[in-house]
Amino acid sequence: MLKVKPKCVSCEKDIRGGELVYVELRYPEYAGMTEIKKWLDNEGKINYKECYSKQ
Secondary structure, rough: OOOOEEOOOOOOEEEOOOEEEEEOOOOOOOOOOOHHHHHHHHHEEEEEOOOOHHH
């Protein structure tokens, strides 16, 4: 199985563990348990804090 590393949508840098990021996503219509990292990769737009503050 291929693992896709999350990237900042603004600068295209790889996101590493422990870094402060902002995630833009819609509140889910469904309920239940989920893998948070997979949900963020599929549903969210991830930005570094520095890139988000420039926008």
